[in-house]
Amino acid sequence: MNRLITFEGVDGCGKSTQLKLAAAWLQSRGEQVVTTFEPGDSPLGGEIRRLLLSGEHLPVAECELLLFLADRAQHVRSKLMPALSDGAWVLCDRFSDSTRAYQLAARKLDAAGLEPMLRFAECGITPSLTLWFDVPVETAVERMRLRQLAGEKSSRLDDEAVSFHQRVADAFVRQADAESERIVRINAAESIDEVHQQVIAMISARFQL
Structure with missing residues (x-):
């Protein structure tokens, strides 16, 4: 079992905050931890992220999907694989599940037909655990507004x-x-500390810590 944990959910769900807290908890136990994110956590990926998220250019749905997959392949090969090979815990803010949710479902693309492309971009890497931070959309939108x-x-x-x-x-x-x-x-609708305790419990159970 690899030590790749992905953090997923709608924007505003609190996953990025919880990833930092989980990393600090693992490090306090003496563990080697690498934190990362998609899109953009590689030199090439940073350029792709700018194209995707800046709003300077508006890609069509198919182009948006391909840019995310290009970023993922670069990210997996340049960062995830080396870290996992070193035996590190890798905590990743978004991975393929976000692509399925945003670029396939929300953009109404052919999910079943495009699934092989997602697998191709993963380069054989699958998370051992995915934490899905579930929160009502109304709550998430309000959090984004406050940010x-x-x-x-x-x-x-x-x-x-x-x-x-x-x-x-x-x-x-x-x-x-x-x-x-x-x-x-x-349950990401609870307080930050309560959500953190859920995260610790799930990681501990899955990896028998």
Whole structure:
């Protein structure tokens, strides 16, 4: 079993905060931890992220999908594989489940027909555990609004209509139902500390810590 854990959910679900807390907890136990994210956590990926999220250019749905997959292949080969080979824990903010939710379901592309392309971009790497941070879309949208009021710049995907984010949320529900062994639901509507305790419990149970 590899030590790749992916953190998934709609924008505003709190996954990025929880990833940092989980990394700190593992490091406090003396573990080697690599934290990463998609899209963009490689030199080439940074350029792809800018193209995808800046809003400077508006890719059609098919182009958007291919850019995300290009970023993933580069990310897997250049960062995930070396870290996993070294025996590190790898905590990744978004992976293929986000692509299924955002680029396939929310953009209404052919999910079944495009699944082989997602597998190809993964280069044989599958998470041992995926933590899905489930929160009502209304709550997530309000959190994003508050972040923007605090000065955080929104991305092109953040600014999509509520109906888009609802399709994303619904897709995560379907994915969790379909892969209940790998994808574990976290109640992300609770306080940060309460959510963190759920995360610790799930990681401890899966990896027998």
